[in-house]
Structures are given as structure tokens and as C-alpha cells.
Amino acid sequence: MRFTQDLKKYKKYSGRPAIVLLLTQQGLWAIFWYRFFNRIYRSKLPKLFKMPLLLWGVLVQKHIEIITGIMLPYSASIGTHFYIGHFGGIIINSKAVIGDNCNISQGVTIGVSGRGERRGVPVIGDNVYIGASATVAGDITIGNDVVIAANSLVIADVPSGTTVMGVPATHVSNNNSKGYI
Numbered sequence: 589m590r591f592t593q594d595l596k597k598y599k600k601y602s603g604r605p606a607i608v609l610l611l612t613q614q615g616l617w618a619i620f621w622y623r624f625f626n627r628i629y630r631s632k633l634p635k636l637f638k639m640p641l642l643l644w645g646v647l648v649q650k651h652i653e654i655i656t657g658i659m660l661p662y663s664a665s666i667g668t669h670f671y672i673g674h675f676g677g678i679i680i681n682s683k684a685v686i687g688d689n690c691n692i693s694q695g696v697t698i699g700v701s702g703r704g705e706r707r708g709v710p711v712i713g714d715n716v717y718i719g720a721s722a723t724v725a726g727d728i729t730i731g732n733d734v735v736i737a738a739n740s741l742v743i744a745d746v747p748s749g750t751t752v753m754g755v756p757a758t759h760v761s762n763n764n765s766k767g768y769i
Contacts, residue, residue, distance in 0.1 A: 590623050590668050591619065591620055591623040591624075593668045593669050594616070594619050594623070594668070594669060594670050594671070595609065595610075595616065596669075597669045597670075597671050597689075598613060598615075598616060598671065601671065613675075614655070614656035614657075614658065614672075614675035614676075615656075615658065615671070615672030615673070615674075615675055616672075617652055617655075617656060618652050618653075618656050618658040618660050618672065618675075618678075619660065619670055619672065621645075621648055621649055621652050621660075622649070622660035622661075622662060622664075622666065624645075625641075625642065625645035625648070625649065625662035626662045626663075626664075626666075628641050628642060628645065628662070629642060629645075629662045629663055642662070645662050649661065649662065656675045656676070657675055657676035657677050657678065658672060658675055658676070658678040659678065659679045659680060660678075660680055661680065661681070661682035663682045663683070664680050664681065664682055664683065664684045664685075664686070665684070665685045665686065666680075666684075666686045666690075667686060667687045667688035667689070667690065667714065668688045668689070669688055669689040669690075670686070670689075670690060671690070671691045671692070672691075672692055672693075673691060673692065673693045673694065674693060674694040674720075675694065676694045676695065677694055677695040677696075677721075678692065678694065678695070678696050678697075679696075679697045679698070679699060680697075680698045680699075681698055681699045681700050681709045683700070683709040684698045684699075684709050684710060684711075684712070685709075685710070685711040685712065686698070686712045686716075687712055687713045687714035687715070687716065687732070688714045688715070689714055689715045689769055690712065690714070690715065690716045690717070690718070690769075691716075691717045691718070691768065691769055692717075692718045693718060693719050693720040693721075693722075693738070694720050694721070695720050695721035695722075696718050696719075696720070696721070696722050696723070696724075697722075697723045697724070697725065698710055698712070698718075698723075698724045698725070699723070699724075699725045700725065700726075701725035701726040701743065702725075702726040702727055702743075705727075706726065706727055707726075707727060708726060708727025708728075709726075709727065710724045710725065710726065710727075710728050710729070710730060710742075711728075711729045711730070712724065712730040713729070713730055713731045713732035713733075713734065713748065714732045714733070715732055715733045715734075715764075715765050715766075715769050716730055716732070716733070716734045716735075716736070716765060717734070717735045717736065717765045717768035717769055718736045719735075719736055719737050719738035719739070719740065720738040720739070721738055721739045722736045722737070722738060722739060722740045722741075722742065723740070723741050723742065724736065724742040725741075725742070725743055726743050726744075728742065728743065728744060728745050728746075729745045729746075730742070730745070730746045731745075731746055731747050731748030731749065731750070732748045732749070733748055733749045733764035733765045733766070734746050734747075734748065734749070734750055734751070734752070734764070734765060735750075735751040735752070735763065735764070735765045735768055736751075736752055736753075736757065737751065737752065737753030737754075737757075737760075738753075739755070740752060740753045740754055740755065740757040741754075741755040741756050741757055742756070742757040743756050743757075744756065744757075746759075747759075748764075749762060749764040750762055750763075750764070751763045751764075
């Protein structure tokens with residue numbers, strides 16, 4: 589199960605036992621319910637069973653959103669080893685795609701933006717670190733091993749293995765995310 593991989597990452601970062609993390613980490617609460625309902629969403633269950641479960645999922649996820657400040661819709665696509673560094677103010681669009689081994693910080697928004705053909709939701713690669721209060725929006729692609737600095741507004745594609753920062757975010761170095769993930 590993907591959640592056990594997320595939990596292993598939390599344990600690696602904190603050195604705490606799983607039970608302590610499960611009781612104290614709001615990011616894990618949100619990830620657990622996301623994984624649970626995403627599995628139902630992607631399953632081949634008959635609609636007769638699937639739809640009531642997903643309705644329940646909307647209610648559970650809304651409750652989690654209220655108590656943690658983290659919005660992880662079950663229809664988003666989030667890879668394994670996902671880590672939310674701090675809780676609060678995190679919004680991920682229901683159509684967002686996030687790769688494996690990504691870390692996001694508090695206040696991050698991954699959402700829809702643009703007009704006409706440019707309107708859309710980001711696709712984020714593997715091993716991406718997104719700093720506090722950063723916004724990633726629009727029909728853009730974030731490559732692998734990218735660092736998005738805190739308070740940045742990313743509205744254009746970002747090539748793999750780079751660091752971007754600013755409003756709007758611009759390339760500042762070829763340092764990758766290895767030290768951040």
C-alpha cells in the first residue's frame with residue numbers, strides 16, 4: 589500500500605515511531621484519507637457501491653481539510669513517498685498530477701490557472717521540493733529533481749534539475765532537490 593511508503597518517509601525524517609507519527613502528524617492524516625479514497629476512486633467497483641463510498645469520501649476529506657488545513661482531493665494523482673512538512677493552507681487541485689518522492693511545505697497551492705488553451709493544472713515530476721507559500725498554477729510541467737523556493741509563483745514550465753524562485757519564478761541555479769528530499 590502506498591500509505592506505508594509515505595509513513596516510512598515520515599519515520600526517516602523524524603526518527604519517531606509510527607504510532608507517534610500517526611497520532612501527531614496532520615499531514616499523515618490527510619495523506620491516509622487521500623490514499624484510502626483514491627484507491628476507491630481508481631477501483632473498478634460497480635457505480636452502485638463506488639458512488640456512496642466517494643460521497644462519504646467527500647465528507648471525510650472535508651472534515652480533514654477543516655481540522656488540518658490540507659486539501660487533498662481523492663481524484664488528484666499523487667505518487668509514492670509523499671511528504672507534507674507542516675500542516676496548514678495546502679491546496680491541491682483535484683486534477684493535479686504529482687510524481688514520486690515529493691515534499692511540500694505549508695501554504696502551498698497547486699492549482700488551475702490560465703485562459704483558453706493555456707488553462708489547466710500542473711504536472712509535477714519526481715523528487716520535487718516545493719517551499720512554503722509557493723504557488724504552482726496553470727497548464728505547466730515541472731521536471732524531476734526541481735526546487736521551488738518559498739513564496740514563488742510558478743506559471744511556466746520548469747526544466748529538470750533546477751531551482752526556481754520569485755514572482756514570477758525564474759531559474760536561479762542548476763542545484764537540484766537532492767539536499768531537500
